[in-house]
Amino acid sequence: MHTGYGLGRDIALLEALASDEARRTGGLGVAALARATGREKSQVSRALQAMAGHGLVERDADTLVYRLGWRLFSLVARGSDSRLGAVAEPVLHRLAVELEETVHLCVLRDDALLTVRTVSGHSYRTTGWEGRRAPLPCTSAGRVLLSDATPDELFVRFGAVEDLVPDYPGSRVHTVPQLWRAVREAAERGWACSRDEFEPGVAGASAPVRDFRGRVVAALNVSGPTGRVADRLDEVGRAVAAAAAAVSAELGWSPGAAPRAGA
Incomplete structure (x- = not known):
C-alpha cells in the first residue's frame, strides 16, 4: 500500500x-x-x-x-515503434475504407523513408511497398517526415548533393531550397501532396504523426492513380491529416501544444 x-x-x-x-x-x-x-x-x-x-x-x-530525464525518454522510445503500429493499424483500415484507396504508414530511416505497413481499400493497389525504401525529396511522405528539420539540418543532410533525386525527373524538388519550400508548404497546410513525382501515374497525400513531445515519428500516406486521386487531393489531404492527428493523439500529442522549434 x-x-x-x-x-x-x-x-x-x-x-x-x-x-x-x-x-x-x-x-x-x-x-x-x-x-x-x-x-x-x-x-x-x-x-x-x-x-x-x-x-x-x-x-x-x-x-x-x-x-x-533521458532514461524516461529512452524507455518511451523503445516502446514507440510497437505502440505506433498498434495505434495506427485501425486508423489505416478506416482511412482505406473511407477513401477507397491504398494507405501506407511510413517512417524515417537514415536518408530514406521506409514503408512499414500498407492497407488497401480498393482493387487498385500499389503493391510490394512494405519493407521498401524510397527517397525523401520527391515523395509527399518524405516531405512531412522532414517537418522538424531546419534549413541548416537539410543542408547537412543533403547539401553536398547537386541534384537530390536525379533519377526522378518528374519531381518538383531537386535542390535543398526547393525541398525547404516544399517542407514548409506542407507544414503550413497540414499535409503534403505529390502528382507523378515519384512514380508516373500515381498521386498521393501525406500527413505527419507526432509523439507526445510533438516530434514527427511517422507519416500517413494515401496513394492512388493520378486520374482518380489528383482531382480530389484536397479531400484526401484533409482526411489523411485528420487520421494522422488521431494517431498522434493516441501517442500523447496535444494539438494545442507547440511543435518543437523548426517543425
Whole structure:
C-alpha cells in the first residue's frame, strides 16, 4: 500500500514536469513542483534526487529547475515503434475504407523513408511497398517526415548533393531550397501532396504523426492513380491529416501544444 502510494506521488511529479507550464519555462523548481503536487518541499526534493539518480528526471545546473530525464525518454522510445503500429493499424483500415484507396504508414530511416505497413481499400493497389525504401525529396511522405528539420539540418543532410533525386525527373524538388519550400508548404497546410513525382501515374497525400513531445515519428500516406486521386487531393489531404492527428493523439500529442522549434 505504501509503495503504491509513493509511486503515485512520484508519477504526479512526472506529470507536473510534462505540463504546459514546464514546457514553456524549460522545467520547474522544487517550490513550483511542491505547489503543483500539494507536497512539502523537502519531500519533493528527496523524491527528485532519487529519480534523478535513475535518470527519470534531470536538474539544470544553472537554473536548478528539473526536467524529464533521458532514461524516461529512452524507455518511451523503445516502446514507440510497437505502440505506433498498434495505434495506427485501425486508423489505416478506416482511412482505406473511407477513401477507397491504398494507405501506407511510413517512417524515417537514415536518408530514406521506409514503408512499414500498407492497407488497401480498393482493387487498385500499389503493391510490394512494405519493407521498401524510397527517397525523401520527391515523395509527399518524405516531405512531412522532414517537418522538424531546419534549413541548416537539410543542408547537412543533403547539401553536398547537386541534384537530390536525379533519377526522378518528374519531381518538383531537386535542390535543398526547393525541398525547404516544399517542407514548409506542407507544414503550413497540414499535409503534403505529390502528382507523378515519384512514380508516373500515381498521386498521393501525406500527413505527419507526432509523439507526445510533438516530434514527427511517422507519416500517413494515401496513394492512388493520378486520374482518380489528383482531382480530389484536397479531400484526401484533409482526411489523411485528420487520421494522422488521431494517431498522434493516441501517442500523447496535444494539438494545442507547440511543435518543437523548426517543425
